Amino acid sequence: MSSFLSLKAATSLDSPPEDIGCLGMGRSGESKSSVSIFSRLFGKKPGHLGQTQDAPGAAASSLPLPPEFREDIRTARKSVKRFLRFGDASALDAASSAWERVLNHPAFPGTEARFQLAASNNAGRVLLRRYRAQGRVQDLDRALELWRQAVKLTPPDSPKLPGYLNNLGSGLSGRYECAGRLEDLDEAIGVYHQAVELTPAGSPDMPGYLNNLGNGLTNRYERAGKIEDLEEAIGVYRRAVELTPAGSPDMPGYLNNLGTGLSGRYERAGKIEDLEEAIGVYRRAVELTPADSPGMPDYLNNLGTGLSGRYERWGRPEDLEEAIGVYRRAVKLTPADSRDLRIYLNNLDARLRNRSAHMGKPADRPSSSAFHDTEEPMIE
Numbered sequence: 001m002s003s004f005l006s007l008k009a010a011t012s013l014d015s016p017p018e019d020i021g022c023l024g025m026g027r028s029g030e031s032k033s034s035v036s037i038f039s040r041l042f043g044k045k046p047g048h049l050g051q052t053q054d055a056p057g058a059a060a061s062s063l064p065l066p067p068e069f070r071e072d073i074r075t076a077r078k079s080v081k082r083f084l085r086f087g088d089a090s091a092l093d094a095a096s097s098a099w100e101r102v103l104n105h106p107a108f109p110g111t112e113a114r115f116q117l118a119a120s121n122n123a124g125r126v127l128l129r130r131y132r133a134q135g136r137v138q139d140l141d142r143a144l145e146l147w148r149q150a151v152k153l154t155p156p157d158s159p160k161l162p163g164y165l166n167n168l169g170s171g172l173s174g175r176y177e178c179a180g181r182l183e184d185l186d187e188a189i190g191v192y193h194q195a196v197e198l199t200p201a202g203s204p205d206m207p208g209y210l211n212n213l214g215n216g217l218t219n220r221y222e223r224a225g226k227i228e229d230l231e232e233a234i235g236v237y238r239r240a241v242e243l244t245p246a247g248s249p250d251m252p253g254y255l256n257n258l259g260t261g262l263s264g265r266y267e268r269a270g271k272i273e274d275l276e277e278a279i280g281v282y283r284r285a286v287e288l289t290p291a292d293s294p295g296m297p298d299y300l301n302n303l304g305t306g307l308s309g310r311y312e313r314w315g316r317p318e319d320l321e322e323a324i325g326v327y328r329r330a331v332k333l334t335p336a337d338s339r340d341l342r343i344y345l346n347n348l349d350a351r352l353r354n355r356s357a358h359m360g361k362p363a364d365r366p367s368s369s370a371f372h373d374t375e376e377p378m379i380e
Contacts, residue, residue: 066115068107072098073119080126083133092130096139099123103146117154120146121164128171137178144171151191165195166209173216182223189216196236201243210240211254218261227268234261241281255285256299263306272313279306286326291333300330301344308351317358324351 065073079095082088102108102119109116127143130136147168154161172188175181192213199206217233220226237258244251262278265271282303289296307323310316327348334341 064112064115066107066111068105069102069111069119072101076102076122076126080129083129089130089133092126092133095126096123096130099126113153117150117160117164120150121167124150124167124171128167128174131174137175140171140174140178144168144175147171162195162199162205162209165191165198166205166212169195169212169216173212173219176219182220185216185220185223189213189220192216207240207244207248207250207254210236210243211250211257214240214257214261218257218264221264230261230264230268234258234265237261252285252289252293252295252299255281255288256295256302259285259302259306263302263309266309275306275309275313279303279310282306297330297334297340297344300326300333301347304330304347304351308347311354320351320354320358324348324355327351 076095076098079091079098083091083095099119099122103123108119124143124146127139127146131139131143147164150164151161151168154164169188169191172184172191176184176188192209195209196206196213199209214233214236217229217236221229221233237254240254241251241258244254259278259281262274262281266274266278282299285299286296286303289299304323304326307319307326311319311323327344330344331341331348334344
């Protein structure tokens with residue numbers, strides 16, 4: 001799979017998507033043997049676990065709660081909030097246990113169908129969160145079981161169905177990341193397509209569904225190399241950007257993903273207009289992102305990689321200098337204990353070597369100690 005850039009999927013959850021998947025899979029730095037500029041730079045493997053959503057109108061709070069379930073649902077809600085606020089993984093254990101008590105209660109089969117669907121959906125979302133945080137594959141399998149059941153029992157004209165399909169796709173994408181089975185990825189793309197097709201054009205959920213579809217298509221392009229998957233991914237990323245309101249916190253992530261698709265097509269076909277547009281959308285992603293956002297280093301890294309590609313193409317020193325500057329910012333904004341720091345340091349080091357070769361003097365050798373209190377050795 002290609003690893004030259006990072007995909008940062010925007011999220012509809014209450015916090016950024018967790019990166020940890022099966023056996024620690026998620027975002028990781030790796031290089032390729034290709035001689036292209038993008039492959040020589042160290043990027044971050046995209047994590048395509050997808051974003052999950054409450055199906056429209058399906059939130060448990062909009063339904064009458066049978067009294068025997070109220071305490072467990074209250075516990076589940078409070079626990080998820082605690083996890084989102086403090087990152088307490090044990091809170092997900094409490095939330096998952098609470099939802100399982102609801103689902104396994106003797107009175108559950110006799111409750112209103114809407115309540116059963118909403119409970120299954122929300123239980124699945126908690127399990128997917130715990131899978132991402134702790135890497136337990138049984139959580140992912142259970143979430144998929146719940147979402148498959150929800151899709152099966154939801155009428156085809158229900159406004160809730162796109163949300164359940166989207167969530168099923170997110171679970172399948174997660175299992176693909178874990179096990180690498182192409183059939184999971186193909187099924188995820190299929191259900192994302194259904195979610196998009198069943199969603200009204202003006203729905204606020206549409207950009208998120210399109211973004212998830214684009215991520216699935218990008219993953220399949222990286223796996224199989226079919227250009228039609230990349231072309232479709234670029235098209236749906238464009239639609240996601242076009243349909244996202246100005247000022248939305250999701251916009252930088254969608255722009256970044258569009259830039260990554262364009263960069264992939266530049267690597268494939270060498271059309272400079274793709275690289276120029278990629279650099280432009282990366283700039284917009286950086287400009288629209290708060291300085292203290294955890295996504296900022298990713299977006300800076302991708303902008304630096306685009307500028308590096310243009311320097312490789314035309315040899316303009318101003319592109320090289322700007323690339324060095326944005327890589328320095330990415331390093332400075334990355335916590336010293338982040339595994340991504342090594343990636344950004346290597347990218348910065350590669351550009352400093354270019355500059356030293358151009359100027360005919362030894363390269364400056366960056367280390368994290370220049371930006372952080374602890375030293376991070378360079379990767380040779």
